[in-house]
Amino acid sequence: MNTATSNKGDNATSVSLALAGSGGAGVMTAGNMLLEAAALAGYFGLMTRTSGPQIRGGEAAAMLRIATYAVDGPDDRFDALIAVDWLNITRFSAEIPLDADSLLIGDPAQGAAPEALLESGAQSVSVEFKTLAKSIKSGWPNMVALGLLAGFAGLPQDAVEAAIAKSMKKGGDALAASIAAMHLGLSAAQKLPRRMPLAPPQGACSGRWLVTGNQAAGYGAIRGGVRFVAAYPITPATELLEWMAPALTRVGGTLVQAEDELASINMILGASYGGVPSLTATSGPGLSLMIEALGLGVTAEIPLVVVDVMRTGPSTGIATKTEQGDVNIALYGLHGDAPHIVVAPNSIGDCVRATQWAVTLAESLQTPAIVLSDQSFGQARAVIDQPADLAFTSRRKLAEPNAKDYKRYLLTDSGVSPMAVPGMAGIAYTADGLEHNERGTPSSQASDHLAQLDKRRRKLASIDYGDYWADVEGEGELAVITFGSCTGPVREAFARAKDDGLHARLISLRLLSPVQPERLASALAGVRRALIVEQNHSAQFLRYLRAEYDIAAQMTSFHRPGPLPFRPDEIHRRLIDWSRS
Amino acid sequence: MSYQPVKFYQTGTFTVGNRLLPPDVRTVQSTQRRTNSLNSGHRACQGCGEALGARFAMDAAMEASERKLIAANATGCLEVFSTPYPETSWQIPWIHSVFGNTAAVATGIAAALKVKGRTDVRVVAQGGDGGTTDIGFGCLSGMFERNDDVLFICYDNEAYMNTGVQRSSATPAAARTATTMAVGSEPGNVFGQGKNVPAIAMAHEIPYVATATVADLHDLEAKVKTAMGMRGARYIHILVPCPLGWGHASHDTIRIARLAKETGLFPVFEAAHGELTSVSRIRHQHAVEDYLRPQKRFAHLFGDPPRRDVIDHLQALADRNIRRYGLLDAKESV
Numbered sequence: 043m044n045t046a047t048s049n050k051g052d053n054a055t056s057v058s059l060a061l062a063g064s065g066g067a068g069v070m071t072a073g074n075m076l077l078e079a080a081a082l083a084g085y086f087g088l089m090t091r092t093s094g095p096q097i098r099g100g101e102a103a104a105m106l107r108i109a110t111y112a113v114d115g116p117d118d119r120f121d122a123l124i125a126v127d128w129l130n131i132t133r134f135s136a137e138i139p140l141d142a143d144s145l146l147i148g149d150p151a152q153g154a155a156p157e158a159l160l161e162s163g164a165q166s167v168s169v170e171f172k173t174l175a176k177s178i179k180s181g182w183p184n185m186v187a188l189g190l191l192a193g194f195a196g197l198p199q200d201a202v203e204a205a206i207a208k209s210m211k212k213g214g215d216a217l218a219a220s221i222a223a224m225h226l227g228l229s230a231a232q233k234l235p236r237r238m239p240l241a242p243p244q245g246a247c248s249g250r251w252l253v254t255g256n257q258a259a260g261y262g263a264i265r266g267g268v269r270f271v272a273a274y275p276i277t278p279a280t281e282l283l284e285w286m287a288p289a290l291t292r293v294g295g296t297l298v299q300a301e302d303e304l305a306s307i308n309m310i311l312g313a314s315y316g317g318v319p320s321l322t323a324t325s326g327p328g329l330s331l332m333i334e335a336l337g338l339g340v341t342a343e344i345p346l347v348v349v350d351v352m353r354t355g356p357s358t359g360i361a362t363k364t365e366q367g368d369v370n371i372a373l374y375g376l377h378g379d380a381p382h383i384v385v386a387p388n389s390i391g392d393c394v395r396a397t398q399w400a401v402t403l404a405e406s407l408q409t410p411a412i413v414l415s416d417q418s419f420g421q422a423r424a425v426i427d428q429p430a431d432l433a434f435t436s437r438r439k440l441a442e443p444n445a446k447d448y449k450r451y452l453l454t455d456s457g458v459s460p461m462a463v464p465g466m467a468g469i470a471y472t473a474d475g476l477e478h479n480e481r482g483t484p485s486s487q488a489s490d491h492l493a494q495l496d497k498r499r500r501k502l503a504s505i506d507y508g509d510y511w512a513d514v515e516g517e518g519e520l521a522v523i524t525f526g527s528c529t530g531p532v533r534e535a536f537a538r539a540k541d542d543g544l545h546a547r548l549i550s551l552r553l554l555s556p557v558q559p560e561r562l563a564s565a566l567a568g569v570r571r572a573l574i575v576e577q578n579h580s581a582q583f584l585r586y587l588r589a590e591y592d593i594a595a596q597m598t599s600f601h602r603p604g605p606l607p608f609r610p611d612e613i614h615r616r617l618i619d620w621s622r623s
Numbered sequence: 624m625s626y627q628p629v630k631f632y633q634t635g636t637f638t639v640g641n642r643l644l645p646p647d648v649r650t651v652q653s654t655q656r657r658t659n660s661l662n663s664g665h666r667a668c669q670g671c672g673e674a675l676g677a678r679f680a681m682d683a684a685m686e687a688s689e690r691k692l693i694a695a696n697a698t699g700c701l702e703v704f705s706t707p708y709p710e711t712s713w714q715i716p717w718i719h720s721v722f723g724n725t726a727a728v729a730t731g732i733a734a735a736l737k738v739k740g741r742t743d744v745r746v747v748a749q750g751g752d753g754g755t756t757d758i759g760f761g762c763l764s765g766m767f768e769r770n771d772d773v774l775f776i777c778y779d780n781e782a783y784m785n786t787g788v789q790r791s792s793a794t795p796a797a798a799r800t801a802t803t804m805a806v807g808s809e810p811g812n813v814f815g816q817g818k819n820v821p822a823i824a825m826a827h828e829i830p831y832v833a834t835a836t837v838a839d840l841h842d843l844e845a846k847v848k849t850a851m852g853m854r855g856a857r858y859i860h861i862l863v864p865c866p867l868g869w870g871h872a873s874h875d876t877i878r879i880a881r882l883a884k885e886t887g888l889f890p891v892f893e894a895a896h897g898e899l900t901s902v903s904r905i906r907h908q909h910a911v912e913d914y915l916r917p918q919k920r921f922a923h924l925f926g927d928p929p930r931r932d933v934i935d936h937l938q939a940l941a942d943r944n945i946r947r948y949g950l951l952d953a954k955e956s957v
Contacts, residue, residue, distance in 0.1 A: 274757075274758070275753075275787070275802075276786065277786055280787060280801075283789075287804075288804070288806075299790055301756075301791075301792060302723055302757055302758030327721065327722070331723075357721060358721060
């Protein structure tokens with residue numbers, strides 16, 4: 043992997059570009075086209091977006107990183123920021139770091155660049171997008187900006203044209219005008235004081251995907267066998283439900299938009315009780331509402347999958363931005379002793395596998411599973427290599443019709459007991475939130491309570507979770523333990539730290555619950571010190587590790603809240619300081 | 624200053640301006656006393672019906688309560704566009720109650736005021752159609768049933784606009800949203816019964832239920848004033864067109880709201896203790912097509928060939944409303 047230090051000159055390996063403008067300026071459209079063009083040209087890429095609340099009329103920015111290698115997170119800084127207008131752009135200055143090597147491209151007709159941006163030392167460049175766009179009938183400034191950025195990064199013209207054509211399926215004059223406007227941007231780019239043409243793409247680009255984390259999770263769910271989804275709109279999980287609605291129809295499934303989160307979680311509870319693998323997607327406030335039903339799923343042993351696309355909390359928080367603050371509620375939010383599964387994908391591609399895995403675990407272990415995704419996966423689009431199909435194949439263990447002396451909650455060695463689906467002859471049972479005996483009959487006997495508690499805990503320990511419980515990489519006496527969207531930036535920081543002679547292990551935990559003490563102990567064998575990296579204010583992940591694991595290594599926390607993403611340099615510097623301390 | 628009453632033939636029509644009216648019937652909004660409870664500079668879209676409705680409703684409520692008013696607000700467009708720093712537009716004590724519980728939070732505020740003996744301070748709860756008809760419905764029904772001293776205002780833009788136009792139980796039949804796409808043999812939202820919350824509120828026999836649109840702001844203010852003159856649970860349901868979600872021109876918000884009423888699709892009425900007490904009759908009846916055509920969310924009905932069957936079905940719903948509420952009695956129809 044090449045790093046930013048080798049990133050100067052004509053053969054850039056990673057270029058970061060931002061496009062900002064007021065609502066309706068079309069910066070997201072242009073950003074998506076740029077990413078598509080990069081994909082068509084054979085590059086990898088990642089686009090995140092920032093905006094006010096999801097409503098027209100606010101300012102927005104598309105932030106792209108285009109690289110010759112796969113990228114799982116943002117770079118440290120931006121090489122160029124194009125502002126179609128300056129409206130409220132200083133709100134993004136923390137999210138779009140610039141420096142003396144950056145270009146700040148604006149339209150003089152929109153006035154001078156704000157002081158707050160110029161303070162970064164970025165070189166200010168004037169390009170008259172509006173005038174250029176107006177020189178073409180129905181030309182738009184955002185297409186000029188698209189051409190400028192494509193020219194800056196040296197993307198081939200035919201890929202950009204193809205990306206525009208792909209987006210504007212109706213074609214005709216509008217398409218021709220957009221392409222013409224883009225060409226004006228391309229030629230204007232030749233006059234920029236600096237350009238960063240990307241090195242030629244490496245390897246074959248066939249079989250790559252351009253997806254968001256929400257789409258990836260939805261696809262994983264379908265691959266895992268989910269055929270019913272009930273959900274309620276909530277930023278940043280809504281796209282999952284929008285993507286799932288037509289996708290489910292194609293595989294013979296169905297989606298219901300519920301009237302609230304209580305309804306959506308209980309609908310999937312009903313559907314799963316009825317025998318269909320089911321899922322819902324939400325974010326923190328919705329998960330809070332769903333907790334009671336998850337407890338019912340644990341007790342009545344009904345498989346459920348909830349994808350929690352974490353956002354900045356608590357309460358409404360910052361609905362459009364990311365944070366890893368739901369560790370506590372996902373692990374410990376349920377009342378009583380309620381063992382369940384918590385899985386955290388650690389890249390956009392991993393959203394496919396982790397969700398598929400969560401579905402098969404929930405189904406085979408007959409218990410709820412929570413997938414901890416977050417906004418920086420869910421609403422980001424990335425060009426990724428097609429994720430390998432790990433072929434998670436375990437399914438729900440069903441009872442035989444007319445089974446003799448059927449006991450739904452039979453105390454088996456594994457703790458998993460065959461489940462009857464309503465309609466199977468001769469084996470009707472009562473599924474109950476009340477504590478029950480083996481037959482499902484409510485019971486307040488201490489012995490039944492203990493036996494069922496043991497059974498529900500035992501079944502989670504009954505299977506081998508395999509190598510997929512975590513990503514473990516590297517060697518040495520130092521380790522970084524992290525999870526979810528911190529993993530990409532940590533991995534990139536590791537690559538840079540290698541140049542400083544720092545060798546350490548990376549452990550990105552995917553299976554947060556049930557805990558895997560032996561596996562973690564073996565992954566940490568010989569490790570003296572561990573740095574715990576997470577994005578929340580109270581080091582929830584560190585507290586979880588302390589509470590659940592007996593870790594001999596000395597643990598140091600590196601945590602801070604969202605919504606700003608971790609950048610590789612921030613982690614790299616911390617790694618060096620920590621390793622030398 | 625003495626006032627010479629002027630009798631213009633337009634008085635009482637849609638076209639009359641405030642200056643032509645006697646001072647006591649001018650809108651609160653047109654006076655210098657208006658409180659600007661929701662002031663300018665917020666980030667609602669151009670032509671937002673909800674911003675307009677909320678401004679008129681809240682200023683009228685402030686006037687009626689002698690500026691002693693507390694508002695609880697559900698999650699939704701109104702909350703989102705009126706609060707982000709530095710564009711906070713509320714000039715009154717205001718609490719964001721999260722999504723499904725506005726009515727309950729307002730009930731709590733009213734209870735606290737009762738305990739403290741502050742009968743002078745009044746409480747308004749407000750939410751969009753999602754926060755009212757879907758997720759907030761349980762708490763709202765509880766508030767009605769207990770007859771808590773709260774005026775609940777629903778600004779109905781007929782879908783979840785803030786998260787990107789998903790359907791709600793107030794979304795009309797056949798309308799396209801992000802979750803009821805215009806595909807298949809019955810494109811758009813299903814033809815169900817919908818959820819008629821004004822009628823459900825009436826079934827609770829609360830003291831006052833009214834509907835209004837932003838096309839008749841005099842009427843809207845008068846209804847808020849009436850409601851604020853009473854105690855107990857009161858409910859006002861205001862139709863607020865959304866240019867973004869409905870796909871009409873932003874300068875057409877008022878026209879679309881008026882057509883909703885003039886076609887009979889949105890009946891405008893008042894009710895007390897479960898009985899209908901007044902109805903705003905249709906002045907110039909329009910076919911539903913006139914209402915549907917300017918809105919992109921119904922564009923799939925006007926393809927080639929047009930979906931005459933669906934349009935007729937919608938017309939039948941309008942005709943049913945006209946019959947049910949007596950929107951077009953023989954005397955008034957032209």
